[in-house]
Amino acid sequence: MARGTLRIYLGAAPGVGKTFAVLGEAHRRQERGQDVVVGVVETHGRPRTLEQLDGLEVLPRAEVAHRGVTLTELDVDRVLARRPEVVVIDELAHSNAPGSRNAKRWQDVEQLLAAGISVLTTVNVQHLASLTDVVEQITGVAQQETVPDEVVRRADQVELVDMSPEALRRRMAHGNVYPAERVDAAMGNYFRVGNLTALRELALLWLADRVDEGLRRYRSDHDIDHVWETRERVVVALTGGPEGETLIRRAARVARRNGEGVLLAVHVLRSDGLAGVSPDALRAQRALVEGLGGSYHQVVGDDVATALLSFARGADATQLVIGTSRRTRWARAVRGGVGGEVVARSGEIDVHIVTHAAAGTRGWRLPVLTTAVTWRRRWAALALALLGVPLVTLLCLAADPVISLASVLLVFLLLVVAVALVGGLGPAIVAAVVGGLAENWFFTAPTGRLTINRVDDVVALLGYLVVGVAVATVVDRSARRATAAARSAAETEMLASLSRAVLAGERALPSMLEQIREAFGLDEVTMVERTADGEQTVSTCGHGGGGHSEDVPITETIALRLCGRTLDAGDRRVLVAFAEQAAVALTQGRLTAQAAEADRLAAGNSMRTALLAAVSHDLRTPLAGIKAASSALRSPELALTDEDRDELVATVDESADRLTGLVDNLLDMSRLQSGAVAPALSPTDLIGVLHTALTWLEAPQRARVVLDAPDDVPAVLADAGLLERVVANLAANATQHAPTGPVVLRAGAAAGQVELRVVDRGPGVPTADRERVFAPFQRLGDAPAGQGVGLGLAVARGLTEAMGGTLTAEDTPGGGLTMVVALAEAPRPAPVAQA
Numbered sequence: 001m002a003r004g005t006l007r008i009y010l011g012a013a014p015g016v017g018k019t020f021a022v023l024g025e026a027h028r029r030q031e032r033g034q035d036v037v038v039g040v041v042e043t044h045g046r047p048r049t050l051e052q053l054d055g056l057e058v059l060p061r062a063e064v065a066h067r068g069v070t071l072t073e074l075d076v077d078r079v080l081a082r083r084p085e086v087v088v089i090d091e092l093a094h095s096n097a098p099g100s101r102n103a104k105r106w107q108d109v110e111q112l113l114a115a116g117i118s119v120l121t122t123v124n125v126q127h128l129a130s131l132t133d134v135v136e137q138i139t140g141v142a143q144q145e146t147v148p149d150e151v152v153r154r155a156d157q158v159e160l161v162d163m164s165p166e167a168l169r170r171r172m173a174h175g176n177v178y179p180a181e182r183v184d185a186a187m188g189n190y191f192r193v194g195n196l197t198a199l200r201e202l203a204l205l206w207l208a209d210r211v212d213e214g215l216r217r218y219r220s221d222h223d224i225d226h227v228w229e230t231r232e233r234v235v236v237a238l239t240g241g242p243e244g245e246t247l248i249r250r251a252a253r254v255a256r257r258n259g260e261g262v263l264l265a266v267h268v269l270r271s272d273g274l275a276g277v278s279p280d281a282l283r284a285q286r287a288l289v290e291g292l293g294g295s296y297h298q299v300v301g302d303d304v305a306t307a308l309l310s311f312a313r314g315a316d317a318t319q320l321v322i323g324t325s326r327r328t329r330w331a332r333a334v335r336g337g338v339g340g341e342v343v344a345r346s347g348e349i350d351v352h353i354v355t356h357a358a359a360g361t362r363g364w365r366l367p368v369l370t371t372a373v374t375w376r377r378r379w380a381a382l383a384l385a386l387l388g389v390p391l392v393t394l395l396c397l398a399a400d401p402v403i404s405l406a407s408v409l410l411v412f413l414l415l416v417v418a419v420a421l422v423g424g425l426g427p428a429i430v431a432a433v434v435g436g437l438a439e440n441w442f443f444t445a446p447t448g449r450l451t452i453n454r455v456d457d458v459v460a461l462l463g464y465l466v467v468g469v470a471v472a473t474v475v476d477r478s479a480r481r482a483t484a485a486a487r488s489a490a491e492t493e494m495l496a497s498l499s500r501a502v503l504a505g506e507r508a509l510p511s512m513l514e515q516i517r518e519a520f521g522l523d524e525v526t527m528v529e530r531t532a533d534g535e536q537t538v539s540t541c542g543h544g545g546g547g548h549s550e551d552v553p554i555t556e557t558i559a560l561r562l563c564g565r566t567l568d569a570g571d572r573r574v575l576v577a578f579a580e581q582a583a584v585a586l587t588q589g590r591l592t593a594q595a596a597e598a599d600r601l602a603a604g605n606s607m608r609t610a611l612l613a614a615v616s617h618d619l620r621t622p623l624a625g626i627k628a629a630s631s632a633l634r635s636p637e638l639a640l641t642d643e644d645r646d647e648l649v650a651t652v653d654e655s656a657d658r659l660t661g662l663v664d665n666l667l668d669m670s671r672l673q674s675g676a677v678a679p680a681l682s683p684t685d686l687i688g689v690l691h692t693a694l695t696w697l698e699a700p701q702r703a704r705v706v707l708d709a710p711d712d713v714p715a716v717l718a719d720a721g722l723l724e725r726v727v728a729n730l731a732a733n734a735t736q737h738a739p740t741g742p743v744v745l746r747a748g749a750a751a752g753q754v755e756l757r758v759v760d761r762g763p764g765v766p767t768a769d770r771e772r773v774f775a776p777f778q779r780l781g782d783a784p785a786g787q788g789v790g791l792g793l794a795v796a797r798g799l800t801e802a803m804g805g806t807l808t809a810e811d812t813p814g815g816g817l818t819m820v821v822a823l824a825e826a827p828r829p830a831p832v833a834q835a
Contacts, residue, residue, distance in 0.1 A: 004118040005156040006109065008092065011124050012203040013196055014751060015177035016163040018122035019043065019090055023052035025120055026088050030056070035085040040074040040105075042090050044828065046176065056088075064097040069682045071097040071827065076108050079117065086118045093127035093147040106147045122161075123147060125203040138198045139190055141753065144804045144824055160207050165196035179712075182749050190751035232261035235317040236289075237308050240267065243323040243354075244285040250354050251321040252292045263294030264315055268307045300519055305341040310521065312349055321352045381423020385431035388415045393438045400443075408443045412436070413467055420471050432465050509585045514541045516578050522564035527582060530557045538586060552576065554583045625655035679719035679803050683826035686716050686723075686754060690745055693727035701735040709747035715826040716754045722799045723823075726807075729796040730758040730819045738762030738816065753822050761816040770809045793819075 007025070011018040019041060030036045038058040043049040059082065062075035073096050079087055089112075094105040102108050109119050126135040129146040136142050152158065163171075169187060171177055178186055236251035238244050248265060255261030267282060286296040301307020312320050322339055343351050392415050396408050412435040420428035441448065509527065517525040524542035528535050528551075542563070552560045552575060560579045567575060629648040632638060640648070687709055694702050716723070727745070734743040738760035746757040765773055774797045796819075800807040805823040812818045 002116055004113040004116050006113055006118070006154070007120050007157040007159065008152055008155045009120075009122045009159050009161050010152070010203060010207060011122065011161045012163075012200040013124060013126070013168065013191070015168055015171060016161050018124075018161045019049050020052060021159070021161050022088055022090070022120045022122055023049070023056070026056055026086070027052070029086055037079070037082060037084040037087050039079050039087045039089045040091075041088060042828070044177075045179075048176070062100070064099050066098050067680050067682050071683075073097055073100050074105060074108050076101050076111060079112060080115055083115075084117065086120060087112060089119055089121045092121045092123040092151075093145045095145050104147070106151050110151070123152065125199060125206060128152065128206065131202055131206070134202065135199070139195050141190060141751065141822070142806060158207060160203060162200070162203075165193045165200065168196060169193070178750070186750035189755075190753075232319065233264065233315055233317045234261055234319045234321060235264045235266055235308075235312045235315060236321040237323070238265050238267045238282070238285055239323070240282045240285070241323075242281075244281065245288060247321055247323050247354055248285060248288050248292065248294075250352070252294065254319060254321065254352065255294075263289065263292060264297060264317070265289040265294055266297045266299060266308065266311050268304045269298055269300050297518055298515070304338045305345065308338075308342060309345055309349070311518070314518075314521070317349055319350045319352065320346065321354060324353050324355050378423045378427055381419045381427035382430060384422060385415075385419045385427050385434060388419070389431065389434045389438050392435070393442055397442060408439055409463075412439055416467075417471050425469070425473055428471070429469060432469060436465060509539045509582060509589060510541055512578075512582045512585050513539055516560075516575070516582065517542045519578070520562075520564075520567060520575060522562050524561075524563040526561040526563075527586065528559055528561055530559075552579055554579045558583055558586070622655040622659040626652050626659070629655070679722055679799075681717050681719060681803060683715040684718045684720045684723060686713050686747055686756065687711065689718075689720055689723050690727060690747070690756075693724040694731065696724070696728035697732055697735070701732060704735055704742055705731055706742045706744045708744050713747045714749045714754055714828075716823040717826045718803045718805070718823050722803060726796045726799050726821060727756070727758075729793065730821070733793060733796075734758050734760040734762070734817070734819070749825060752825050754825050756821040756823075758819040758821075759812055759816065760818075761812065761814070764811060764815060764817045765809060773809065774807070 009018045009022050023038075023041065026036045026038070036056065038053065038056050040061060041049075041053065041058075043053070059075060059078050061072040062078070064071045064073055074089060089105065089109055092106050092109065096103060096105060096108070102111070109121060112119055125131060126139075126143050127146055128149050130149045132143045132146055168177075169191060172187060172191060232255060234251050234255040236247050238247065251265075252263055255263045265285070289296050297311065299307050299311050301310070308320070308322075320342065322342060325339060339351075339353050343353070389412075392411055396403060396411060415435060416428055416431045419431040513525045513527060516522070522542065524540065526540040527538040529538050530536075538558075549561065549563045550566075552562060554560060554576075560575075560582070562575075629651040632640070633645065633648050633652075690707055690709065694705055694707075697705070731743060731745065739762070741761040744757075744759040746759060748755055774793050797807040800821055800823075803823060805821060808820050808822075810818045810820055
């Protein structure tokens with residue numbers, strides 16, 4: 001069965017028109033004759049969106065009962081039974097109600113796609129898992145519902161529904177997004193121009209990266225190796241020398257000059273004559289690159305120019321920045337540098353050779369044989385042998401009256417040594433044989449023919465051949481060993497860098513896999529783990545190009561799956577070491593997560609101990625009331641009227657209720673901190689909770705609290721009992737520390753959240769102490785003895801965060817403190833299904 005196609009409409013914020021656009025596509029497909037149904041669409045009461053449902057078949061939703069509340073969700077079984085060609089499913093990141101078929105709506109979508117049903121869906125950029133922390137920094141709102149980036153990246157089509165911040169705010173002002181009573185709060189918080197602009201940029205950049213991935217995959221699938229200049233990518237080559245900072249800044253300017261260019265820095269690890277490169281210098285240059293928004297890479301290569309150009313083409317670079325050689329002009333004239341070779345072989349890539357203060361400061365030095373004898377050197381040595389023998393012969397013939405046979409053999413031997421230094425053993429043997437024949441023909445009597453008639457001639461000729469072959473063998477072995485030593489040094493440096501990063505916790509597993517892919521020139525590297533349930537992908541980077549694929553085992557259960565070129569034995573040996581470091585990074589990450597969990601449990605246990613230790617204080621008031629009332633009722637010395645007895649009984653009853661609620665909530669808080677219980681989240685009437693919570697307060701406190709909330713405040717997703725405790729603690733704290741003036745409870749909704757503000761006109765709290773007020777037993781010296789031990793705000797924040805919300809402190813305009821409780825808005829009832 002063919003898999004269904006997935007088309008996602010991506011938006012930067014609520015209200016840009018994603019649902020309207022997806023329903024428009026549904027109508028177009030229906031007009032083309034496709035069988036289209038609506039599985040679930042959230043219209044949020046918007047008239048134009050409701051109009052788009054006309055003419056479309058809307059499937060009834062599944063009803064899920066949870067703790068006495070009936071919630072509606074996508075009915076996956078009904079869609080599978082109906083088997084349309086296309087189904088419209090809104091809000092991909094939505095979390096299903098407990099008891100549903102899947103925990104997340106994107107899992108429902110995956111199930112339908114596997115069944116061959118195509119899906120049209122929507123998602124906002126703030127719900128992408130990789131961007132939640134960035135979005136929280138921008139908007140101050142933590143996203144509770146997320147969808148893995150990989151789910152969106154695997155979509156067959158992702159279409160951006162774009163709208164400028166000003167246009168979206170005009171839509172909101174006209175009442176096309178939220179009701180009129182919610183517009184002011186929304187535009188003053190989440191929907192500020194700066195927030196919307198940043199979210200829009202995130203959406204555009206994320207989509208641009210996905211388009212870039214698709215382009216790379218297309219070029220790989222179609223074997224297109226030349227550069228397509230769709231986006232400026234500037235690669236800067238670093239040697240670790242003093243010119244590095246100049247090159248980086250110049251490359252950054254080139255990237256910025258071309259708009260949103262990408263800056264990549266690369267260092268080729270090899271013994272290239274730049275010995276003694278300081279790791280500190282490279283570390284500083286890496287920090288500079290990353291500080292300018294670029295990325296730093298290291299590759300191993302025997303030839304700097306080849307490795308550099310391979311990396312640039314692999315990164316689809318459009319421009320390459322390198323520094324001019326630090327060797328003198330005479331040294332460059334004798335032996336060409338890397339820059340000239342890069343320019344000659346760069347092809348479509350523009351090369352910038354940047355001068356710098358260190359140019360020309362290194363003198364000429366003899367070439368160091370740091371690589372194995374290449375075919376280019378062998379051909380050059382063979383040409384030297386074939387041209388050198390006739391030249392040496394002519395010179396010796398010209399000097400024949402004054403030169404002996406031994407001198408002739410010595411000159412030919414020098415030629416053989418020179419050929420051996422250039423091309424190794426093979427060309428040297430050719431030079432020795434050809435030179436020996438020329439010496440015998442022209443200089444051994446009788447000349448003009450190949451003949452040997454003296455023993456000393458035989459010894460001289462054999463010695464000449466043996467010495468030539470021996471020298472050539474030594475040169476060849478030295479070159480190979482130098483190559484092996486240079487590669488080993490580069491590999492050791494890279495492994496040491498990896499080890500340091502792993503030990504310091506600086507290198508995450510995806511980053512290490514990316515470095516392995518770059519270092520060995522692979523298309524894709526994936527870490528897989530075999531478990532009892534089968535094989536699972538731990539992490540992956542790159543994209544498979546359909547080439548050679550193989551597994552490299554690391555442990556009994558973990559392996560690296562490589563896609564790309566076939567590795568030789570030397571590469572495989574080093575790769576195993578890299579893979580082991582990746583396994584260490586994986587283990588370290590898991591241990592870190594376990595340590596964080598242990599810390600959380602320890603903190604919870606500490607909080608539970610503190611809460612239990614504080615019970616004696618928080619229980620004192622209701623216990624004292626019960627004791628006093630019961631003692632009065634039992635005393636035979638007091639003449640109590642019926643009204644007195646009724647009042648004392650009411651006091652006992654009220655104190656017992658307060659005591660029961662207090663103990664229950666304290667114990668719930670203790671269990672929440674230890675992770676032993678989860679709150680029962682369900683749609684909750686906030687106004688009803690506020691009225692109930694005020695009964696926890698003493699009559700004088702309750703009289704000072706003013707409720708300022710419209711009746712149509714949306715329901716919140718919360719635990720009613722825990723939310724009562726939060727509100728009561730905040731109200732009690734406000735009345736205690738603001739001895740005069742009213743305490744206002746103000747509620748409103750914006751951007752899928754409901755905010756409750758507890759506003760007082762007290763002395764307020766300094767900015768530096770805002771977080772300290774939420775610490776247990778912290779009163780900041782502002783409460784007199786007998787006024788509590790400072791648990792109220794700590795309990796309130798703990799309960800709020802357990803319900804997936806936030807509790808923060810702000811200044812009250814004009815003086816005072818405002819406590820802001822933000823909770824997720826409960827899902828609205830589903831629209832009536834239309835036939």
